[in-house]
Amino acid sequence: MDAIFLQILNGLDKGGAYALIALGLTLVFGTLGVVNFAHGALFMLGAFCAITLEKILTISMKVKDESITFFDAYKEQPYLEIWFGDFGTTIIDWSVPISILLAIPVMLLIGLVMERGLIKHFYKRPHAEQILVTFGLAIVLQEIVKSFFGANPIPSPAPEIFSGSAPIGVLLGLGESVVYPWWRLIYLLFSGIIIFAVFAFLQFTTFGMVVRAGMHDRETVGLLGINVEHRFTIVFGIAAVVAGLAGVMYAPILPPDYHMGMDFLVLSFVVVVVGGMGSLGGAVAAGFLLGILQSFASMNEVKAIIPGIDQIIIYLVAVVIILVRPRGLMGRKGVMED
Amino acid sequence: MNMPLLKNDWVIMAIFTVAVLTAPLWLTPVGAGYPDLMQKFAIFGIFAIGFNLLFGLTGYLSFGHAVFLGVGSYTAVWSFKLLTMNVLPAVIFSILLAGVFAVVIGYLSLRRSGIYFSILTLAFAQMSYNLAYSVLTPLTNGETGLQLTMDDPRVLDGPVGQGLPSTQLFGIEMSGYNGFYFCAVMLILGFFISLRIFRSPFGLKLLAIKSNQTRMKYTGFNTRPYLLTAFVISGMYAGLAGSLMAVTDPLAGAERMQWTASGEVVLMTILGGAGTLFGPLFGAGIIKYFENIFSAMNDGRLHEIFAFLPDWLENIVVAITGEFVGEGWHLTLGLLFMIVVIFLPGGVVEGIRRASAYVKGIFQSSGDKDVALSAEKE
Numbered sequence: 001m002d003a004i005f006l007q008i009l010n011g012l013d014k015g016g017a018y019a020l021i022a023l024g025l026t027l028v029f030g031t032l033g034v035v036n037f038a039h040g041a042l043f044m045l046g047a048f049c050a051i052t053l054e055k056i057l058t059i060s061m062k063v064k065d066e067s068i069t070f071f072d073a074y075k076e077q078p079y080l081e082i083w084f085g086d087f088g089t090t091i092i093d094w095s096v097p098i099s100i101l102l103a104i105p106v107m108l109l110i111g112l113v114m115e116r117g118l119i120k121h122f123y124k125r126p127h128a129e130q131i132l133v134t135f136g137l138a139i140v141l142q143e144i145v146k147s148f149f150g151a152n153p154i155p156s157p158a159p160e161i162f163s164g165s166a167p168i169g170v171l172l173g174l175g176e177s178v179v180y181p182w183w184r185l186i187y188l189l190f191s192g193i194i195i196f197a198v199f200a201f202l203q204f205t206t207f208g209m210v211v212r213a214g215m216h217d218r219e220t221v222g223l224l225g226i227n228v229e230h231r232f233t234i235v236f237g238i239a240a241v242v243a244g245l246a247g248v249m250y251a252p253i254l255p256p257d258y259h260m261g262m263d264f265l266v267l268s269f270v271v272v273v274v275g276g277m278g279s280l281g282g283a284v285a286a287g288f289l290l291g292i293l294q295s296f297a298s299m300n301e302v303k304a305i306i307p308g309i310d311q312i313i314i315y316l317v318a319v320v321i322i323l324v325r326p327r328g329l330m331g332r333k334g335v336m337e338d
Numbered sequence: 339m340n341m342p343l344l345k346n347d348w349v350i351m352a353i354f355t356v357a358v359l360t361a362p363l364w365l366t367p368v369g370a371g372y373p374d375l376m377q378k379f380a381i382f383g384i385f386a387i388g389f390n391l392l393f394g395l396t397g398y399l400s401f402g403h404a405v406f407l408g409v410g411s412y413t414a415v416w417s418f419k420l421l422t423m424n425v426l427p428a429v430i431f432s433i434l435l436a437g438v439f440a441v442v443i444g445y446l447s448l449r450r451s452g453i454y455f456s457i458l459t460l461a462f463a464q465m466s467y468n469l470a471y472s473v474l475t476p477l478t479n480g481e482t483g484l485q486l487t488m489d490d491p492r493v494l495d496g497p498v499g500q501g502l503p504s505t506q507l508f509g510i511e512m513s514g515y516n517g518f519y520f521c522a523v524m525l526i527l528g529f530f531i532s533l534r535i536f537r538s539p540f541g542l543k544l545l546a547i548k549s550n551q552t553r554m555k556y557t558g559f560n561t562r563p564y565l566l567t568a569f570v571i572s573g574m575y576a577g578l579a580g581s582l583m584a585v586t587d588p589l590a591g592a593e594r595m596q597w598t599a600s601g602e603v604v605l606m607t608i609l610g611g612a613g614t615l616f617g618p619l620f621g622a623g624i625i626k627y628f629e630n631i632f633s634a635m636n637d638g639r640l641h642e643i644f645a646f647l648p649d650w651l652e653n654i655v656v657a658i659t660g661e662f663v664g665e666g667w668h669l670t671l672g673l674l675f676m677i678v679v680i681f682l683p684g685g686v687v688e689g690i691r692r693a694s695a696y697v698k699g700i701f702q703s704s705g706d707k708d709v710a711l712s713a714e715k716e
């Protein structure tokens with residue numbers, strides 16, 4: 001029982017990341033009809049927003065190390081610590097959460113520029129060409145990041161107070177062995193909040209209503225005198241922000257490197273397909289579902305029965321879904337059911 | 339195109355054969371005349387030609403073709419390990435096994451079209467890649483890659499003397515120029531088959547599927563067997579390319595199956611021109627050539643090239659171009675690829691066609707003027 005509960009928890013945080021990326025992907029597909037292979041790169045850029053801010057905050061100068069008295073020793077001390085003392089140290093410690101503030105405008109800008117500069121010209125082109133050009137863009141983005149930050153993963157720790165594990169088992173009365181890293185719990189909460197916010201935005205605002213109507217029947221909405229294109233551009237920006245935020249908060253869990261976007265992209269495409277192309281609820285449900293499924297498949301007991309299942313389970317599910325029920329778990333009938 | 343001679347397939351084949359076999363002569367002036375690179379040209383040329391038979395003719399974009407490349411390599415190395423160092427059985431087994439894989443993957447994937455097909459092939463490729471790295475380690479030797487060892491059985495060759503044996507074709511060692519000529523012959527054969535397919539009723543049916551599959555179905559064609567045949571042939575080409583990689587360098591690693599490797603062949607085909615006879619070859623050649631030149635460059639070499647500029651300008655230019663060469667070669671590739679997809683979806687071949695039409699247009703209009711002038715004089 002404990003073990004099963006633990007596996008579900010383990011799957012949830014990864015599932016949260018899948019869900020967030022897939023949400024943006026399917027949002028873009030549902031509104032703009034564009035298959036965006038560069039979406040994983042946006043996730044990666046978000047993670048590197050966190051790295052960049054940390055680098056900026058820890059710009060240091062050489063100061064004399066007072067603790068060593070035998071000889072003149074120097075150490076690097078960040079300006080923030082010199083100027084603000086303990087408060088500066090705290091800011092540096094909290095750099096990952098703070099970089100959310102940086103990531104929102106930056107990712108929004110990147111998203112808007114991408115849509116206006118490139119994606120806009122590909123609405124009328126076949127899916128294959130959309131895939132190809134965004135694939136090219138993904139390569140370019142990750143190579144730019146590589147040339148700035150190098151090829152190695154860069155660890156970026158979460159704030160000190162979140163470093164341990166949460167005694168979830170004790171809280172829920174399940175047993176001592178059920179523990180769960182605080183930061184993953186935070187990530188789970190965070191992804192829940194973002195998903196909720198996106199849905200609320202689409203459900204309860206006029207803007208969201210127009211977007212939903214546009215997803216359903218773009219032409220009619222256009223005929224009503226509403227500038228759909230304009231709204232959809234903003235939707236692309238929002239999708240970029242969602243992917244970016246998923247990346248920022250994921251940085252402490254997985255040290256970001258330049259090709260993490262590609263790794264997640266393939267998986268999130270699978271998630272989108274399993275959930276149903278263009279279905280937002282499906283993307284979220286499938287994200288968490290596949291996350292949990294993967295974590296169950298990597299249990300030793302399961303691996304003993306079917307060796308290698310943990311490596312292929314997600315793809316296997318995707319293959320079965322596409323072959324048996326191509327519109328996915330929650331896809332609308334008739335959408336991409338070819 | 340008023341040259342009926344160039345329309346004759348046998349003339350095309352003859353010119354192509356001569357061009358490939360004399361490649362060491364005409365590639366040397368541009369610095370690509372050494373066997374290692376020419377082998378790569380030929381191997382990736384075969385890979386791209388095969389991919390083009392699927393994508394160019396039917397429009398089905400497979401993102402998992404690297405699986406067959408990997409299968410081909412592994413099979414060839416196993417053939418070297420178990421049977422003999424002769425390359426012929428290795429090549430034949432590789433093609434056959436890649437074909438078997440292609441039948442299975444193609445049968446399932448071709449039940450869907452468009453982006454679903456792409457994702458299905460991608461999913462199969464990722465599965466194979468992940469399995470090759472983990473559970474199938476006894477077969478693939480995991481991260482280390484499959485290599486020849488001293489105590490391989492090699493039942494047909496008998497015991498070896500000193501050192502690892504090298505691949506051979508009835509005694510001729512497959513290294514250097516011999517290796518290249520073996521690949522070149524395979525390339526010529528592959529190109530010939532592809533030419534015949536392009537010209538055959540079968541090829542026309544594939545093209546018809548690309549332009550309007552629904553109509554094909556309504557006219558009473560069951561399109562799936564045709565698609566599956568194209569997929570399998572294309573997979574066999576990839577298997578051949580994979581086995582040739584093992585022939586020229588007898589080891590095989592799982593990274594050959596990664597989806598970025600599938601992406602590379604897509605790049606080559608698009609860059610050269612999908613659906614054209616020569617396009618994929620151009621694409622493979624261009625990418626491998628510039629990869630070779632660009633990734634070997636460094637700042638020192640750049641300083642030499644831009645030495646004619648004033649010093650301050652030289653430093654700036656070198657700093658900027660330095661991002662695009664050496665390690666940054668993939669950046670150049672990505673940019674190049676985007677530019678081609680955006681402005682020239684037909685690839686290099688399309689570019690040549692447009693350029694020649696433009697040149698012709700200039701001559702024609704000036705010719706018209708001459709006629710008009712002479713008419714005025716009269």
